[in-house]
Every structure is written in structure tokens, then in C-alpha cells.
Amino acid sequence: MEQDFVGTKRWIRQATPYEIYMEEQNLPIHRGAVGFYDIRELTLGSWKRMSAQGAFIELNGCGGLQGMYVIEVPGAGAITAEKHMYEEIFYVLEGRGTTEIWSGDDANKKQTFEWQAGSLFSPPLNTWHRIVNATSSPALLLGVTNAPPIFHMYRSQDALFNNPYQFKDRYDGSGDYFKAHTDLGKDPRHGRARNYGNIIPDADRVELPLDGQRGVGHRTFFWSLSGNSYQGFIAQYAAGRYSRCHAHEAGPVLLCLGGKGYTITWPGEAGTTPWADGKGELVQRHDYKTGGIVSAAPGDAGWFHGHFGASREPLRVLAFLGGYPRRVRGIPGVDWRGLNLDIKEGGNTIEYRDEDPHIRKMFEEQLAKEGADFNMPDEAYL
Numbered sequence: 001m002e003q004d005f006v007g008t009k010r011w012i013r014q015a016t017p018y019e020i021y022m023e024e025q026n027l028p029i030h031r032g033a034v035g036f037y038d039i040r041e042l043t044l045g046s047w048k049r050m051s052a053q054g055a056f057i058e059l060n061g062c063g064g065l066q067g068m069y070v071i072e073v074p075g076a077g078a079i080t081a082e083k084h085m086y087e088e089i090f091y092v093l094e095g096r097g098t099t100e101i102w103s104g105d106d107a108n109k110k111q112t113f114e115w116q117a118g119s120l121f122s123p124p125l126n127t128w129h130r131i132v133n134a135t136s137s138p139a140l141l142l143g144v145t146n147a148p149p150i151f152h153m154y155r156s157q158d159a160l161f162n163n164p165y166q167f168k169d170r171y172d173g174s175g176d177y178f179k180a181h182t183d184l185g186k187d188p189r190h191g192r193a194r195n196y197g198n199i200i201p202d203a204d205r206v207e208l209p210l211d212g213q214r215g216v217g218h219r220t221f222f223w224s225l226s227g228n229s230y231q232g233f234i235a236q237y238a239a240g241r242y243s244r245c246h247a248h249e250a251g252p253v254l255l256c257l258g259g260k261g262y263t264i265t266w267p268g269e270a271g272t273t274p275w276a277d278g279k280g281e282l283v284q285r286h287d288y289k290t291g292g293i294v295s296a297a298p299g300d301a302g303w304f305h306g307h308f309g310a311s312r313e314p315l316r317v318l319a320f321l322g323g324y325p326r327r328v329r330g331i332p333g334v335d336w337r338g339l340n341l342d343i344k345e346g347g348n349t350i351e352y353r354d355e356d357p358h359i360r361k362m363f364e365e366q367l368a369k370e371g372a373d374f375n376m377p378d379e380a381y382l
Contacts, residue, residue, distance in 0.1 A: 016064055017155050018148040022056050025049060027069075031058035035263070035286040035294030039255075040093055040140060044072055051080045053138075061250040061298030065324040067147040068253070068293075072140050073097065073133040081130035085160045086150040087230040087323045088143055090131075091203065091255065092119045093291060095139025099123070100130045103166045103173065113178040118204035118257070120318070121178070122225035124171035126163060142255065142293075146230055146323040170227035184209065184221055190338060193221040200225075200234075203318055204257045208236050213340040215243040216352075216380050230323025236316040237309045240375025242363055245272075245306035246349040248339050251322050252296045254307065258316035261309045262287040262366070263294045264359070268302035272343065272350050275358035304350065306359065310366040352380045 015023070022029055027045045036042065039057065047054040053072040062068075067086075073079055073095065081100075090099075092115050100110045101123055114134075115121060123129035133139045154160055171177065181197030193209045200206060200223060208219035217238045224231040234257070237243060247268055254263065266274050266283040274283050286294045296319075297303040309315025341347025344354070364374050 016148065016152055018064065018067060018151040021147075021151060021157065025054075025056075028055040029058060030055060032060065034060050034265070034284055034298045035288060036292060037288055038291040039070055039142065039293050040291045042070060044070065047071065049080065050082075051077070057293070059253060059293070059295040059298070061295035061303075062253065063250055064148045064152070065146070065251045066253060066320065066322055067143075067145040069143050070140060071131075071143060072138045073131055075133060075136040075138055078130055078132040081128050082161065083126050083128045083163075084147075085126055085154065085163050086145050086147040087122065087125055087226075087228045088145045088147075089120065089122045089225060089228075089230060089232075089320065090115075091142045091144075091318060092117050093140040093142055095133060095135060095137065095141075097134040097139055098132045100128075100132065101171075101178075102128045103168075103171060104164075109173070111173060111175075111177065113199060115199075116202070118202045120200040120203045120223070120225070122198065122228060122230075124198075124226040125167045125228070126165060127167075127171055144230075144253070144320045149324045167227070187222055195221050195223045197223075198226045203234055204316065206234065208234060211235075213338075214246070216241055216377060218243065228323055230321075232319045232321045234316065234318055236314050237307070238375060239309060239312055239314050240367060240373050242308040242376070243306050244340075244349050244352060245304050245355060245359065246339055247302050247304045248297060248348060249326070250295075250297045250300060250303065251324070253320045254294050254296055255318045255320070256288045256290050256292045256294075256315070257318050258290055259309050259313040260287075260289045260311035260370070261307065261315045263296065263305055263307050264362075265296070265298060265303050265305035267299050268304060270304075272304070272354065273356040275356050280358065308363050308366070310363065310372065311370050312372045352376075353382060 028043050044053040044055045057068040096116045100112050102110045178199045180201050184193045187194040211218050211220040220235040222233045264285045270279040270282045339348040
């Protein structure tokens with residue numbers, strides 16, 4: 001019989017350039033999970049290149065678009081200074097210290113700013129940066145980057161880490177560059193609140209304006225630090241309340257900044273009411289507390305998910321949306337349907353009145369276990 005095809009129909013996926021880099025660092029790689037209950041409890045290893053302890057995090061659903069790691073700066077010590085051609089955002093889990101920033105090879109022109117637990121900041125693209133611990137106890141930071149696709153594009157660590165180009169349109173060295181912004185602007189795309197600063201000194205407690213798009217009483221503002229394409233938001237849900245379930249592309253990651261809760265997620269093909277339709281076994285649930293992390297949509301594009309503040313305190317989360325190239329749809333200047341639009345109107349959000357009844361039931365049961373009250377207004381379900 002003559003063969004009518006060439007090659008194989010199954011193959012083993014090769015490691016990406018970023019995955020090769022991770023292996024070369026000889027650190028623990030925490031992968032294969034939707035999330036972790038508290039990333040402060042992850043096992044770390046000696047990170048020789050950075051003169052620190054660290055570990056990589058690879059959550060399901062990030063799809064090689066975001067790189068994440070935790071790094072522990074030794075007491076009264078500092079990490080190795082570095083620069084690179086990918087964007088990087090730091091959130092301080094524990095500790096207090098400073099970061100030194102400089103461009104080119106002139107380390108005498110350093111700019112220094114302070115950080116503490118709860119601070120969010122980003123060294124401008126390809127600037128030298130050095131993180132210094134100001135206390136005798138270790139400091140722990142979460143680093144989130146768009147390194148994976150950049151590694152894949154360049155395929156040269158020398159080009160990534162030793163590129164002399166200075167992005168002067170992103171960093172001008174001005175004395176107020178890392179001054180916190182207290183006033184919020186509006187995002188030109190959708191008119192929602194945006195913090196246009198290059199550092200957020202205390203993401204855990206910064207005031208968030210009422211937004212309401214993601215849920216009853218929902219508060220949020222968006223951020224994009226240091227001229228990055230990488231962006232995210234900080235959001236808060238009042239105690240006893242939860243978000244509308246919604247769908248979007250895989251990739252975004254949530255870090256819990258306050259309170260305690262869980263995220264549920266399920267594939268779009270299971271429909272908007274999975275339990276009622278006998279597909280409840282397809283729903284995944286991940287619980288977390290302050291310091292916990294979760295992949296918002298761990299499957300392919302179009303997974304539904306919702307976020308639930310199951311404690312007596314408000315649930316506050318930090319969202320890392322990414323800075324990787326996204327698929328472009330439509331043409332410039334044409335009206336675009338936001339994901340918070342009702343799914344019945346062509347959007348991606350399930351209104352409370354249309355959600356699976358099991359969602360509310362599960363939430364009320366979890367609140368009862370925590371000794372917390374259900375705080376959703378009846379009119380939300382009308």
C-alpha cells in the first residue's frame with residue numbers, strides 16, 4: 001500500500017528558548033497548576049546568576065506568554081544588577097528596600113527609589129536595575145515579565161541581556177520619574193480609571209474608585225508602568241460579594257493582595273450554566289489567600305471564570321494582563337464590544353440573573369464556613 005502522508009501525526013513538543021533559560025538557572029520550577037494557595041510558601045533554590053534565592057512559576061493557561069518568578073533578596077544584601085530587552089514588573093511580597101536605576105554604562109548617574117511590602121514598580125525597558133534590601137531580614141518579590149515571547153523572537157541571550165540601545169522615550173532620568181501619582185486619569189479606550197504613574201507605593205491599600213463593570217460595588221484602576229506595553233489592574237470586591245463570570249483569552253494572572261477567596265473556571269463549550277446542564281465536572285476551582293496566585297483562564301481562549309471574596313474582609317487582587325502581542329481584530333476607529341458587555345448583547349459576561357444557580361449556592365456555603373455574610377443585593381439578580 002502506498003503511503004499517502006509524510007511525517008508523524010504525533011510528536012514531542014520541544015522546549016522553548018525561555019524554558020531552556022529556566023532550566024539553565026537550575027532553580028525549582030513550580031508548574032502544572034491552575035494556581036498556588038500562597039506563593040510565599042514555594043520552595044526556593046540558589047540563583048547564582050542573581051546572587052539570590054528564587055524559583056520560577058509556570059501556571060496552566062499562560063501559554064508561554066508570561067514569565068513569573070519569586071526572588072528572595074538576602075538580608076542587608078542586593079541582587080546582581082542587570083538589564084534586558086523584555087518588560088518586567090515587580091510586586092513586593094515581603095520586606096523593604098530600594099531600587100537603583102541607570103541607563104547606559106554610567107553607574108554614577110543612578111536614580112534610586114524606595115519600596116515596601118505592597119509596592120508595585122517596573123524598571124524601564126533595558127535600563128540597568130539593582131534591588132537592594134534595606135533590612136536584616138530577607139525580602140521577597142514577585143517578578144512578572146513578557147520574557148517568553150521575547151526570548152523566542154531573539155533566540156539569543158546575548159542580544160537580550162547585552163543590548164546597548166537606550167529607550168529614551170521610555171526613560172528620561174527625570175527626578176520625578178518614580179514619584180507616585182495620586183490623581184487618576186481615564187483610559188482612552190474605555191474611559192475607566194487608570195493610574196499613569198511609574199510606581200504604586202502601596203497596591204494593598206491604595207484607594208480604588210468605584211467601577212462596577214465586573215460586579216456590584218466593584219472598584220478598580222488600570223496601570224501600565226514605565227512606558228510598558230505590559231498592563232494590569234488592581235481590583236477590589238466588598239466582603240460577601242463576587243464578580244460576574246466572564247470569558248476572555250488565556251494568559252492573565254491574579255495575585256491576591258487582601259482577604260481570601262477562590263476562582264472558578266470552565267471551558268466555553270460547557271455553556272453558561274455548566275452544573276444545570278450536567279457538566280459541572282468540567283468546572284475547576286482554585287482557592288487562595290493573601291499571597292495566592294491563580295491563572296484566570298487556564299484553558300484555551302474562551303474559558304469562563306469568576307472571582308469570589310469568601311471572607312469577612314474585602315477581596316483585593318492584582319491582575320497581570322500581559323505585554324505580549326495580541327491578535328488584532330477589526331479595524332482602527334471601529335466600535336469594539338468590551339468583555340464586560342452582557343453575553344446576550346454580543347459581549348463575554350454572564351449577568352448575575354443568568355448565571356448557574358449553583359454559583360450562588362456554592363458561594364453562600366463557603367461564606368458560612370468562614371463566618372461571613374452574603375452581601376449581594378437582591379436587585380443584582382433581577
